[in-house]
Amino acid sequence: MSPAHYADLTGEQTVIRVGAATHVGRVRELNEDALVAEGLVFAVADGMGGHAAGEVASTIAALTLRDLSSRHPLRSDDVVDALRESNRRILKAATAPETDGMGTTVAGLTVVRTGGADHWCVFNIGDSRVYRFLGNRMSQITHDHSEVRELLDAGLITPDEAERHPMRNVITRSLGTDPAPVPDLWVFPPHPGERFVICSDGLSNEVSDRDIMVALRTHDDPQAAADALIEAALRSGGRDNVTVVVVAVESDQDDEEEGDTSPRHDLIST
Numbered sequence: 001m002s003p004a005h006y007a008d009l010t011g012e013q014t015v016i017r018v019g020a021a022t023h024v025g026r027v028r029e030l031n032e033d034a035l036v037a038e039g040l041v042f043a044v045a046d047g048m049g050g051h052a053a054g055e056v057a058s059t060i061a062a063l064t065l066r067d068l069s070s071r072h073p074l075r076s077d078d079v080v081d082a083l084r085e086s087n088r089r090i091l092k093a094a095t096a097p098e099t100d101g102m103g104t105t106v107a108g109l110t111v112v113r114t115g116g117a118d119h120w121c122v123f124n125i126g127d128s129r130v131y132r133f134l135g136n137r138m139s140q141i142t143h144d145h146s147e148v149r150e151l152l153d154a155g156l157i158t159p160d161e162a163e164r165h166p167m168r169n170v171i172t173r174s175l176g177t178d179p180a181p182v183p184d185l186w187v188f189p190p191h192p193g194e195r196f197v198i199c200s201d202g203l204s205n206e207v208s209d210r211d212i213m214v215a216l217r218t219h220d221d222p223q224a225a226a227d228a229l230i231e232a233a234l235r236s237g238g239r240d241n242v243t244v245v246v247v248a249v250e251s252d253q254d255d256e257e258e259g260d261t262s263p264r265h266d267l268i269s270t
């Protein structure tokens with residue numbers, strides 16, 4: 001059973017269970033992904049750069065975000081500030097020749113207070129992802145900051161072409177490469193029974209959305225789901241580091257309604 005975290009998400013105490021796993025994969029020598037699953041801060045960072053520099057960048061981002069877990073209540077501005085602080089620390093650490101040019105993606109989920117109530121806050125820079133699963137439906141909340149996504153949005157390539165596109169690993173936003181990178185943020189109310197998958201592209205490039213959904217349907221326990229997703233990525237090649245955090249809001253309802261369960265989340269411009 002995954003460990004329980006507690007939040008006042010719905011006016012009464014809500015139990016949140018979390019599963020987390022990371023793997024170097026079958027090809028790479030180093031795991032340059034990092035993750036946070038502490039208190040109510042859940043995130044994945046996928047580092048890039050020569051030698052071990054990517055690992056330095058993703059670890060700085062993870063540790064900076066982890067500090068948010070001791071602060072309550074948070075506001076969405078605190079999340080933006082933590083991302084900016086991560087960026088400053090990465091740029092500061094990138095002055096040595098071996099860390100020059102290092103950077104990292106980050107995608108995650110935390111709880112912020114807005115309008116007097118606790119809400120989920122999903123944040124993203126780069127092409128790590130956050131998916132939301134409820135009532136047998138799954139949607140990707142984050143938009144990849146990648147050249148392929150931009151080409152797709154512009155209607156210049158098809159979704160099929162995007163999956164095989166040679167530029168599919170080129171990201172357009174990251175921490176450590178820009179003095180002031182702009183994160184995307186979504187703030188929306190929690191719902192009993194919903195689950196989230198936060199992952200690096202080592203999962204989403206190897207495992208289809210449909211197979212991610214199947215793993216969530218098969219494994220109720222978040223740790224079992226996270227382990228199954230890592231296994232699926234390794235089975236399909238494991239060409240990159242793969243990291244997964246699964247967050248589940250425990251439901252006291254036996255049957256999750258099939259009605260309007262589509263996520264109501266609007267992109268907040270920062």
Ligand code: MG
Nearest residue numbers: 046201202240
């Ligand atoms: Mg990766």
